[in-house]
Amino acid sequence: MADKDLRIGAALAAATCSLLGTATPGASIAADAAAKWDIDSAFLYYGESDDRVRDLSLSAHATRDFGDERTLGLELSVDSLTGASPSGAMATGGPQTFTSPSGRDTYSTPAGEIPLDDTFLDTRFALDGSWSQPFARLYTVNAGLGFSSEYDYQHIGANLGLTRDFNLRNTTLSAALAYAQDTIKPVGGLPLPFAQMTDAVGEDQSPGSRGDSSDDKTVFDVLLGVSQVLGRNTVMRVNFSYSDSSGYLTDPYKILSVVDPVTGDLIGRTPAPGASGPTGVYRFESRPDSRSKQALYAELRHDFSGKVLQLGYRYSTDDWDVDSHTLESRLRLPFGGSSYFEPHVRYYQQTAASFYRYSLANGTLPEFASADARLADMSAFTVGLKYGHATAGGNEWNARLEFYRQTAKAPNEVLIGNQIGHTQMPDFDAVILQFGYHFKL
Amino acid sequence: MRRIFAMAAACIALQGCANLGVQPWEREVLARDDMQLDANALDTAFDDHIYFSKEGTSGGRGFGGGGCGCN
Numbered sequence: 001m002a003d004k005d006l007r008i009g010a011a012l013a014a015a016t017c018s019l020l021g022t023a024t025p026g027a028s029i030a031a032d033a034a035a036k037w038d039i040d041s042a043f044l045y046y047g048e049s050d051d052r053v054r055d056l057s058l059s060a061h062a063t064r065d066f067g068d069e070r071t072l073g074l075e076l077s078v079d080s081l082t083g084a085s086p087s088g089a090m091a092t093g094g095p096q097t098f099t100s101p102s103g104r105d106t107y108s109t110p111a112g113e114i115p116l117d118d119t120f121l122d123t124r125f126a127l128d129g130s131w132s133q134p135f136a137r138l139y140t141v142n143a144g145l146g147f148s149s150e151y152d153y154q155h156i157g158a159n160l161g162l163t164r165d166f167n168l169r170n171t172t173l174s175a176a177l178a179y180a181q182d183t184i185k186p187v188g189g190l191p192l193p194f195a196q197m198t199d200a201v202g203e204d205q206s207p208g209s210r211g212d213s214s215d216d217k218t219v220f221d222v223l224l225g226v227s228q229v230l231g232r233n234t235v236m237r238v239n240f241s242y243s244d245s246s247g248y249l250t251d252p253y254k255i256l257s258v259v260d261p262v263t264g265d266l267i268g269r270t271p272a273p274g275a276s277g278p279t280g281v282y283r284f285e286s287r288p289d290s291r292s293k294q295a296l297y298a299e300l301r302h303d304f305s306g307k308v309l310q311l312g313y314r315y316s317t318d319d320w321d322v323d324s325h326t327l328e329s330r331l332r333l334p335f336g337g338s339s340y341f342e343p344h345v346r347y348y349q350q351t352a353a354s355f356y357r358y359s360l361a362n363g364t365l366p367e368f369a370s371a372d373a374r375l376a377d378m379s380a381f382t383v384g385l386k387y388g389h390a391t392a393g394g395n396e397w398n399a400r401l402e403f404y405r406q407t408a409k410a411p412n413e414v415l416i417g418n419q420i421g422h423t424q425m426p427d428f429d430a431v432i433l434q435f436g437y438h439f440k441l
Numbered sequence: 442m443r444r445i446f447a448m449a450a451a452c453i454a455l456q457g458c459a460n461l462g463v464q465p466w467e468r469e470v471l472a473r474d475d476m477q478l479d480a481n482a483l484d485t486a487f488d489d490h491i492y493f494s495k496e497g498t499s500g501g502r503g504f505g506g507g508g509c510g511c512n
Contacts, residue, residue, distance in 0.1 A: 040483045046491060061483050075486070144504075159504050170462025178504040221504055227478060229462045233470050237478050241501055297501035299478060303470045316498040324498040332475055350497045374497050386484070400484065406495065432491065436483065 035440035038063045042436035049429040052116065053083040069140070070133040077126040077148075084118035086426035088254040088371035089282055090359055090419075091115070092266045097279045099200045101253050103188040103207020106200050106276045114426045117253065124150045130159075138165045146180075154183045161223075170229040178221040185214035186252035193286035194365050197255060199277030209284070215248035233303040243293045250287040256371045258283055261361035264417030283360055285370040293318035308332040322375065324350035338390040344402065346382035358410040358419060373408040373426050380406040384432065395439040402432040 039062045046055040059077040066072065087098065089109075096109045100119045109115040130144035139162065146157040161176030184190075188207045195209030220243070227237035257266050258281035271277035295316040302309045312328040328346040335341065353375040355368035384402030391397070408425040415423060463471070474480060485502065493499035 042483050042487070044487050057487065059483060059487065061486070077486075157504070167462055168465065176504070221500070223503065229471060231461075232463050232467050235471060235476065235478065239501060239503075243500055293498065293500070295498070295501040299502075301476055301478065303473075303476060308475050312502075314501040316501060318498070322497040324496070326501075330481075348492070348496060353497065374495065378497065380496065404491075404495075430495075432487075434484070434487065 036064050036066075037441040038065070038438075039441060040436065040438045042434050045431075045433045047431050048083065050116075051084060051118075052428055053081065053085060053430075056080045068134065071131070073128075073130040073132070073144075075126070075128040077124070079122075079124040079126075081120070081122040081124070083120075084116035085120060085253070086373060087115045087117045088256055088285060089115040089280075090257045090259075090266070090371070091424040092257075092280070095279075096266075097277070098255075098282065099197050099207075099277050101187045103198070103210070104200055104203060106278075114424055116426075120253070122150050122152070124148060126155075135162065138169075139163070140165075142176075152184060152186050154185075156181050157219075159221075172227045174223070174225040174227075176221075176223045176225075178219075178223075180219040180221075182217040182219070182247075183214055184217065184248055184252065189213050190215055190248070191252055191284035193250070194283045194360075194369075196258075197278045197282040197284070199271050199275040217245060217247035217249060219243060219245045234300065236298065236300040239295075239297040241293075241295045241297070243295075244290070245292075246290040249289060249291055250285060251370070251372055252284070254285045254370060254372050255282045256285055256357060256369055257281075257359045258362050259359040259416060259419075261363055262417055264359065264415065264419040266359075267362055281362070283365075285372065286368050287355065287370055288320065288368050291318055291320055306334050320375070321352070321354040322350055324348065340388050342386040342388070344382070344384040344386065346380075348378075348380040348382075350378050352377045352411050352414075356411070356414060358414050358423060359416065361416055376408040376410055376425065378406060378408040380404065395437065398434075398436045398438070400432070400434040400436070404430040404432065406430075 039060060041060040042058075044055070044057040044059070046053070046057070048054070057077060057079045059075070061073070061075045064072045089096065089098065091112055091114045094111050096115055097106050098109070098115060098117070099106055101117065102119070105119070107117065107119060126146070126148035128144060128146040130142060132140060132142035135141040142161045142163075144159045146155070148155040157178060157180035159176060159178035161174060163172050163174040165172050189210035190212050192209050192211045198208035201207055221241060223239055223241045225237055225239040227235065229235050259266055267281040269278055269281050271279070293316060295314055297312070297314045299310070299312040308331070310330040310332075312326070314326040315324070317323045326346065326348045328344075330342055330344045332340050332342045353370065355366065355370060356375045357366070357369045357371055359371065360369055382402055382404045384400060386398055386400040388396055388398035407427045410423050410425065412420065470476060489499065489502065
């Protein structure tokens with residue numbers, strides 16, 4: 001109804017102005033008030049040092065207001081990923097050759113360098129939709145569906161949440177559930193846990209040491225939150241979340257170097273006559289088939305006469321023994337009436353998973369092991385700056401540049417012989433560059 | 442489980458703090474776009490996906506999107 005009134009109002013204003021022979025002064029205001037779609041779009045470049053992962057991503061988040069606090073949200077993202085990724089094998093004094101994940105080719109790493117698998121290339125599409133509406137006085141219900149697809153990975157998820165306002169809407173409690181069903185279908189098939197990397201095979205043969213072609217993973221999340229207005233200039237929220245994953249949680253592309261249990265040096269291997277294949281002994285990793293995480297997240301926003309400080313902290317702990325602390329802050333500094341600068345800093349620190357290994361000692365295999373640096377002791381630091389400018393029509397364009405540095409460390413207790421004092425971790429720097437445009441239709 | 446009870450207790454305590462908060466006519470700052478807890482949603486979605494792919498833990502703010510994050 002209000003919508004119709006506005007349109008009639010705008011039409012009347014336009015008719016009056018044309019009768020009077022003047023320009024329509026309120027045209028942009030009327031258009032803005034009648035706009036129903038609010039669209040936030042952005043292009044992102046993510047690039048790691050040493051020709052590692054590069055990602056180009058386009059994303060648009062559209063919200064349509066249907067009045068009476070009923071809103072539809074749609075988010076579409078497309079990612080294009082190229083580059084090289086650490087395989088988990090350790091750097092050695094001599095060159096190394098590996099069979100690629102497809103099982104059909106090989107790639108080599110020079111002496112002294114961390115092995116990077118440069119054979120991946122992926123495009124990811126993601127679509128999310130959500131609906132939110134009042135349920136009863138002070139209650140809001142929201143529901144969402146999400147889907148994403150990569151060459152080797154499919155995700156489908158659903159979520160349902162309820163919020164209730166209290167205390168003159170100064171306090172909002174929320175509870176939400178989410179369920180996701182993912183399917184992983186790795187290039188070359190699923191490696192058997194701890195299977196040894198074999199020689200490359202021809203196009204008409206199936207790669208060795210592989211099991212089924214695909215497996216599933218389910219994730220169940222619960223989130224309980226409270227947001228609270230603390231004063232005229234301050235608002236905060238605290239979330240507790242519990243996440244339970246089960247199924248195939250191993251990274252099918254990650255391997256471990258098998259080493260001498262005394263010296264810690266890679267055990268050599270000779271490919272079969274006429275074949276090309278690994279020059280050392282490497283085994284595919286194996287992770288537990290369940291993981292439960294708990295996290296506490298707190299965020300505060302405070303206005304200092306137009307400047308907005310945002311502070312966030314997250315503590316996360318899980319039964320893989322990965323405990324992490326994340327601290328993050330943004331400060332929005334308006335200037336010149338229509339622009340702002342927003343510096344951003346973030347610090348992240350985690351402990352290693354209980355089954356993280358730098359390598360595997362030759363002999364008895366552990367129950368689980370992974371040399372993925374993302375499961376090692378790690379810290380990371382991000383620093384960035386965003387600039388935004390509001391146009392006369394009420395839209396905004398913005399640009400963001402950030403630097404990310406990650407430093408991982410293998411705990412001493414997982415190092416063997418000569419590895420002590422000579423570990424090389426796949427640390428990297430990355431640049432994030434983003435251009436965004438926020439407009440209404 | 443103990444954490445859930447602690448959280449529930451915290452929620453009840455916050456409800457009890459009726460002194461916290463403002464009157465409806467005191468919301469001019471809180472109503473601004475840049476004071477919304479979900480402001481920068483697109484930036485945080487990008488960041489969450491990057492950190493999900495590069496670090497050992499993820500989530501906490503809300504539900505993340507899907508993806509392998511294998512690379």
